[in-house]
Amino acid sequence: MKRIVTITFNPALDKSTVVPALLPDKKLKCSVPVFQPGGGGVNVARAIVKLGGTATAVYLAGGHTGAFFHDLLEAELVASIRIPIAGITRENLILYNNSTKEQFLLDMPGPQVTQEEWQHFQLRLEALTRDAAFVVASGSLPPGVPANAFSVAGRIAQQNGAAFVVDTSGEPLKLAANSGVYFLKPNLGELAALTGKDKLTGEEVVHAAQQVLDQEGCEFLVVSLGAAGAMLVERKKVHRIQAPVVKRLSTVGAGDSMVAGIVTKLAAGEDILQAVKYGVACGTAATMHPGTTLCKQEDADVLFRSMG
Numbered sequence: 001m002k003r004i005v006t007i008t009f010n011p012a013l014d015k016s017t018v019v020p021a022l023l024p025d026k027k028l029k030c031s032v033p034v035f036q037p038g039g040g041g042v043n044v045a046r047a048i049v050k051l052g053g054t055a056t057a058v059y060l061a062g063g064h065t066g067a068f069f070h071d072l073l074e075a076e077l078v079a080s081i082r083i084p085i086a087g088i089t090r091e092n093l094i095l096y097n098n099s100t101k102e103q104f105l106l107d108m109p110g111p112q113v114t115q116e117e118w119q120h121f122q123l124r125l126e127a128l129t130r131d132a133a134f135v136v137a138s139g140s141l142p143p144g145v146p147a148n149a150f151s152v153a154g155r156i157a158q159q160n161g162a163a164f165v166v167d168t169s170g171e172p173l174k175l176a177a178n179s180g181v182y183f184l185k186p187n188l189g190e191l192a193a194l195t196g197k198d199k200l201t202g203e204e205v206v207h208a209a210q211q212v213l214d215q216e217g218c219e220f221l222v223v224s225l226g227a228a229g230a231m232l233v234e235r236k237k238v239h240r241i242q243a244p245v246v247k248r249l250s251t252v253g254a255g256d257s258m259v260a261g262i263v264t265k266l267a268a269g270e271d272i273l274q275a276v277k278y279g280v281a282c283g284t285a286a287t288m289h290p291g292t293t294l295c296k297q298e299d300a301d302v303l304f305r306s307m308g
């Protein structure tokens, strides 16, 4: 299996709890909180390990939450390299309201990263991606990390001969798209924003994806479509992959599980179409469990076989 490195600029310690009801001004009795290491690239590495693969998660973290984050990743047997920062790693809150069966995702801002820390991260990344076949950069950026961080990482990955995969949004996605990316995984909203539209429907999706391929020079686009599955868009071909129908409990972690499934199969030597199909199975598998749970290999394998 080829070596996979994931990059997370803005990891978060995810704290999940359940409240009987969400009422103002009352002390709300919460269930025992569950802590999980989160953030795009870290979740991709965790899901790859769940799928039987291996990946090294490289991430910026600091403070007591950063240390706890590192311990949680070690406990999950995810190989990881923490690049230290002085700021305290953020803690996100995932609140499940048991009376309405609604889930709330409270996303905190990341810690400030200094210019020296960012410079140091770039130097380390050069060495850490040297023998990688795939480098997956995913998630948001903390304050202090420049908007072109994904393209900087992409250039380093490319110089080291690795295929670079990006899953992010907004300005960082725009700036990443032309940095020699192997594939981008935007969802519909992200693809629309990338092409300057409010929303995309029908054939507009294919046109927008092909416009990105023509203008930016990445090899593929995997456009994820939620319950409708995904589209693998190449310059001259489009493949539509229907997602299997399951009872959806929570879609949190679906995108990360999908990227993990695709890269796991690519690293094992599968072609891109089979890999994306497996990615769809993994994304759907993640929706079968509550909260922030990522895909499980047995669910993903059953769904993949059912897709024919």
Ligand SMILES: Nc1ncnc2c1ncn2[C@@H]1O[C@H](COP(=O)(O)OP(=O)(O)OP(=O)(O)O)[C@@H](O)[C@H]1O
Binding pocket: 186, 187, 188, 224, 225, 226, 227, 228, 229, 230, 243, 244, 245, 246, 248, 251, 252, 253, 254, 255, 256, 258, 279, 280, 281, 282, 283, 284, 287
């Ligand atoms: N409701 C659903 N039913 C079945 N499969 C789903 C559903 N939602 C998501 N998926 C699966 O997960 C994949 C990725 O989902 P989606 O397009 O929602 O990504 P995303 O918006 O990037 O998600 P995230 O919020 O995790 O970043 C889909 O291609 C599909 O395979």
Ligand SMILES: [Mg+2]
Binding pocket: 167, 187, 255, 256
């Ligand atoms: Mg996503």
